[in-house]
């Protein structure tokens with residue numbers, strides 16, 4: 407499309423300027439030319455109206471076709487809903503192979519730490535590495551539905567030519583078809599708060615077989631993770647489970663050492679963590695605190711919330727030996 411338009415424009419440019427400069431130089435006054443009065447040059451006027459009109463129509467037709475195809479999200483092989491959240495992306499595979507897979511994709515913790523250090527060493531994909539990339543098969547039409555949980559974000563992957571706002575309460579869509587396997591990166595493209603620069607997008611394009619294998623693995627992992635919320639856990643198991651939940655979701659603000667920073671309260675030694683009454687901590691997690699400065703974590707499962715609180719209750723200088731059971735979270739959610 408680009409080259410087609412480019413060639414037409416270049417040809418017109420050369421012809422028009424060629425004729426113009428030729429006429430100016432050839433018929434200049436200094437060699438004795440006099441201007442000519444044309445009587446009713448109707449054929450000239452018709453000509454320079456109709457010819458450009460035909461050219462414009464000839465360019466508009468294919469351009470419109472491409473534009474319509476660009477917006478056509480029907481017949482997708484795979485539909486993935488992406489949800490923008492401060493400051494991460496949620497991916498739900500809602501139609502096609504892998505239906506039901508659902509995960510959250512956050513900036514890799516090591517990159518966050520490098521950024522916080524103020525002096526990051528040269529690093530591949532700096533601030534683009536995520537814990538869970540979106541995985542899609544090569545050569546398939548992928549429809550991406552965008553929406554958001556809190557403020558407006560935008561899902562952008564320049565290599566695919568897609569950029570679509572993700573708006574709370576609205577659903578928008580776009581599509582892409584990756585032609586080569588590989589890793590493609592993008593970032594949130596709508597200023598969405600102080601960590602706007604920390605919500606990268608990583609799309610991993612793999613072969614059809616690798617994709618099927620990935621789907622298999624995810625399904626198994628999900629089955630294993632689909633914890634029975636009525637299960638009763640021991641402190642040790644729950645702490646172990648909570649450690650990764652904490653690293654993925656809480657360490658960015660509260661720090662790995664639980665000390666927090668500035669307005670981010672420390673969890674190490676916090677009354678709410680030492681308290682034998684678990685409901686306060688559960689409610690902070692479910693509803694957030696301080697107008698969302700501490701975000702709500704409803705999107706985590708009951709077991710994950712119970713696990714992360716148990717982890718905080720038994721880490722650093724916190725030695726409560728208390729265990730929060732998923733059932734307590736279930737009760738508090740109501």
Ligand SMILES: [Cu+2]
Pocket residue numbers: 490491558559560594595596597598602605
């Ligand atoms: Cu954003």
